[in-house]
Amino acid sequence: MRAVATIFRRELAGYFATPLAYVFIVIFLVMAGMLTFFVGNFFGRGQADLEPFFAFHPWLYLVLIPALSMRLWAEERRSGTIELFLTLPIRTTEAVAGKFLAAWCFAGIALSLTFPFWITVNILGRPDNGVIAASYLASWLMAGAMLAVGACVSAVTKNQVIAFVVTAALVFLFTAAGAPAVLGALSGWAPQWLLDASVQMSFAGHFSAITRGVVDLRDVFYFVSVMVAFLFANAILIDLEKAE
Amino acid sequence: MLEIRHLVKHFGALVAVDDVSFAVARGEVLGFLGPSGAGKSTTMKMITGFVPPSSGTSVICGYDILRAPLAAKRCIGYLLEGAPAYPDMTPAAFLEFVAHIRGFRGREAKRRIGRIVETIHIADVMHQPIEILSKGYRRRVGVAQALLHDPPVVILDEPTDGLDPNQKYEMRRIIDEMRPNKAIVISTHLLEEVEAVCSRAIIIAHGRILADATPAELARRSRRHNAVRLAAAGISEARLRAELIRLPMVAAVEAAPDGEGVSVFPRDGQDIVADLADLARAHRWPVTLLRVEQGRLDEVFREITTAAAAPAAAAA
Numbered sequence A: 001m002r003a004v005a006t007i008f009r010r011e012l013a014g015y016f017a018t019p020l021a022y023v024f025i026v027i028f029l030v031m032a033g034m035l036t037f038f039v040g041n042f043f044g045r046g047q048a049d050l051e052p053f054f055a056f057h058p059w060l061y062l063v064l065i066p067a068l069s070m071r072l073w074a075e076e077r078r079s080g081t082i083e084l085f086l087t088l089p090i091r092t093t094e095a096v097a098g099k100f101l102a103a104w105c106f107a108g109i110a111l112s113l114t115f116p117f118w119i120t121v122n123i124l125g126r127p128d129n130g131v132i133a134a135s136y137l138a139s140w141l142m143a144g145a146m147l148a149v150g151a152c153v154s155a156v157t158k159n160q161v162i163a164f165v166v167t168a169a170l171v172f173l174f175t176a177a178g179a180p181a182v183l184g185a186l187s188g189w190a191p192q193w194l195l196d197a198s199v200q201m202s203f204a205g206h207f208s209a210i211t212r213g214v215v216d217l218r219d220v221f222y223f224v225s226v227m228v229a230f231l232f233a234n235a236i237l238i239d240l241e242k243a244e
Numbered sequence B: 001m002l003e004i005r006h007l008v009k010h011f012g013a014l015v016a017v018d019d020v021s022f023a024v025a026r027g028e029v030l031g032f033l034g035p036s037g038a039g040k041s042t043t044m045k046m047i048t049g050f051v052p053p054s055s056g057t058s059v060i061c062g063y064d065i066l067r068a069p070l071a072a073k074r075c076i077g078y079l080l081e082g083a084p085a086y087p088d089m090t091p092a093a094f095l096e097f098v099a100h101i102r103g104f105r106g107r108e109a110k111r112r113i114g115r116i117v118e119t120i121h122i123a124d125v126m127h128q129p130i131e132i133l134s135k136g137y138r139r140r141v142g143v144a145q146a147l148l149h150d151p152p153v154v155i156l157d158e159p160t161d162g163l164d165p166n167q168k169y170e171m172r173r174i175i176d177e178m179r180p181n182k183a184i185v186i187s188t189h190l191l192e193e194v195e196a197v198c199s200r201a202i203i204i205a206h207g208r209i210l211a212d213a214t215p216a217e218l219a220r221r222s223r224r225h226n227a228v229r230l231a232a233a234g235i236s237e238a239r240l241r242a243e244l245i246r247l248p249m250v251a252a253v254e255a256a257p258d259g260e261g262v263s264v265f266p267r268d269g270q271d272i273v274a275d276l277a278d279l280a281r282a283h284r285w286p287v288t289l290l291r292v293e294q295g296r297l298d299e300v301f302r303e304i305t306t307a308a309a310a311p312a313a314a315a316a
């Protein structure tokens, strides 16, 4: 556990050691704001809630999360520090957990910096703050699941661009699986179990379920199990491929 | 303290390391010598648990790296080839990270970092990002990281590669100072290094051990071992040759590589300098140069490694 904490601290400090972290946060905030105000018609709706803000998170994360996860392992491979890192007396699982938690925490920091939106709706009206809190939780859980996918992909390449593209594609599949367009295309010819599975596997489906304000443990469990599964795969891939 | 047992590594069809075994005791500095691509780094990566061996294993302080990797890794200090480190960290932050990972906290971490910074002389650069440090400093930070926990087994992959002569000297001093209570392996392709710091040398090429001996023993294998350089004013090389080759203990006489006089090679490495001196006196040659040669490690190295290359090339 101590090793996890040490790795977590180093990784998190690493994000802020370069301007990249700040650039990332600014882009995240600007894009979240633009999508909410212009595309989501935040003011025109005349409702005091953050629904348009959260509705775009899956699509926003599609681009931003792979950008965050791509360097997790790929950068260590490229610079050769992976050998230094993995010849220290730590377990691979500790290394994987420390790195992931730092990335997830960073995503949490970026997300929490959107708090002015929350304040704004409270000034403008009387929103259901329980729903908003649940939505933040949902968004953070989804970010974690996506990061775990990205960490796993990053573990097998030294090329960050490849890591980005492959992660974005996988995350897109996971997100879009339950989208109405996909379900519409499937319905009629595909068997019902495929539609059900598609919804069950979908980031967006579980995400929107929680953002409605009901924190169903099954949805939480879904995101947590995606994280655990991909991080487990991440550790195995690192052990198998560390020298290649 | 370090025991390597039949390590083998395949990369696809390539056999990078082919049944390498050796043991290193406390107080020994083993020079791991070989041309580039010989398999030195791959062997070290298997010892330190980064590369899983195709077969064989290594045992560090009684811990098998495959069965008890954490315990084994705690006993090893490892300087990687090229000493990569996190570029945006400062040596201070980097060493603190390594100290924490190795289980040293607070005062103990500070004390250890302080001590190593003093021995390795990196105090001046402790707060600059590693990426802007010179090669010499970067290497030193790598060494500091490797020695922080005072490990009984030290593995250094090309510790002096790319350093200037002063930095090389400094690195050798560091190795020399820690040698009494550690088992040390350094890989290198520099022969001067082996002569300067190693108590034993293993020559490896194409993944195979070709020689395992002290540097002096290796030098003795040189044709030049106990050869004598002889030059005399006004006496032609042809004349010297004609007279010298008549001596029964002389195997061959050749023009010296630098053109001054001749090199006289003894039969069976015997000591011939007294006989040559007698001969010169008898002929009243005005001798300007008479010197016994020690045997050159680089020659032995070339002979051994190129002889091994020939059959491999023929087979390919």
Ligand SMILES: Nc1ncnc2c1ncn2[C@@H]1O[C@H](COP(=O)(O)OP(=O)(O)O)[C@@H](O)[C@H]1O
Pocket (backbone or CB within 6 Å): A243, A244, B011, B014, B016, B034, B035, B036, B037, B038, B039, B040, B041, B042, B043
């Ligand atoms: N990850 C790898 N994949 C494939 N081949 C490798 C890998 N690492 C090393 N090799 C090959 O193994 C051989 C030995 O390499 P190395 O141990 O680095 O040699 P040295 O350190 O003696 O210069 C070389 O031919 C090298 O190309």
Ligand SMILES: [Mg+2]
Pocket (backbone or CB within 6 Å): B037, B040, B041, B042, B081
């Ligand atoms: Mg090498």
